[in-house]
Amino acid sequence: MQAFEYIPATTVKEAIAILAREGEQARVLSGGTDLIVQLREGRRKVRAVIDIKQIPEVNELSYDPATGLQIGAAVPCYRIYGSPAIAAAYPGLIDAVSLIGGVQIQGRATLGGNLCNSSPAADSIPALIAHQASALVMGENGERRIPIEEFCIAPGRTQLQRGEILLSIHIPPVSPYSGGAYLRFIPRNEMDIAVVGVGAWVALDQSGTTITAARIALGAVAPTPLYVPESGAGLIGKLVSSETVAEAATIAQAAARPITDMRGSAQQRSHLVGVLTRRALHIALKRAGYKSA
């Protein structure tokens, strides 16, 4: 592997100061499951690697039914699904977190790293967008909050400016009669990169039959994870039925801009968007308390 300086930062301020000074020459190390591979393969060149795992704030994981879920940027996946309260409240997030790599990847990999690596196929991002999550970012001039759907701007590139670090991800409290789901298609059962991923989230009225809000986001069908507001908007005020779900899936298909590569053709991806959107919506509806007749 290329030589670099290893800096175990102990405060956010220290990490920001190094990032501001070194710019592209420094990179944050969280779980390292993307970064170490990229450094080894020479896909990224850096002079300094800033380990953030000793900074207390970014290791915090807290859930409060009144304020929602806060996931520090350095919290590995296994801690998220290892919390029974979080797993019960956000099963749609858990869908994504528990299929990133295998168990040993989940021992290290973080949602912060998944987000900042900005792969079009990153599994957690469509799930986070569907759950209306936001990123808390800090730089020399203070903090700002970015909706997850705006965070990634190109493959491997994010909204983060020179000297900025991701501190945490926040998901709003669970509203009554709501539910989320994430599904992906891969050619094998485990350990592969999504050909297509779909995150869905819905809320129902008290009767559990009419949709009051919905959010759909897609992975691996555009240069960045893709939020499709019109797909969710089309569901609002509708009675739950296979037809309404199918309409939302058709809208999602129209928004996708898939390419053909070694993992799948554009045509297959477009087909998968339809299938997975329908399935993810059905699961989300069920979790929201909808009982099919």
Added chain:
Amino acid sequence: MANKTAVQATINGEDVEFLCEPHQSLLEVLRDVLRLTGTKEGCNNGNCGACNVILDGVLVNSCLVLGVEAQGKRITTIEGIAPPHGLHPLQQKFLEHAALQCGICTPGFIISAKALLDHKPHPSEHEVRHWLAGNLCRCTGYDKIVRAVLDAADVMAVEVSK
């Protein structure tokens, strides 16, 4: 280039100090610096599990951890699995079930299985298969490995109840 860093860690219950460069992986440190060559290198990119170790109770790929990140940590490698005399039930059952052929994947599988049984002493077959999905084996076809792990779990349950 970069200076060597002194790192203190507890490896298989023993306090050790080693020198390594920041870009050396924990896998390289274990094998090349500490001469603990039981941990294997397969893919060197997180896909095969041959390099798996347990780091502060968590299963990880040592090829995706820097040696310097081991500072202050507890690490269990395949060398730390067997009791002073004899074999760990997992090792014994791998032998009895012929769950290895060439053997390069075996340390990784045993470490993964150990981490599973530490965390869940009575896994179902599905749980064993899911947990071992990050370990690749080109020889056995996996079935014998799964049987060996399930059998070891039974034996360990009996030992605990004794």
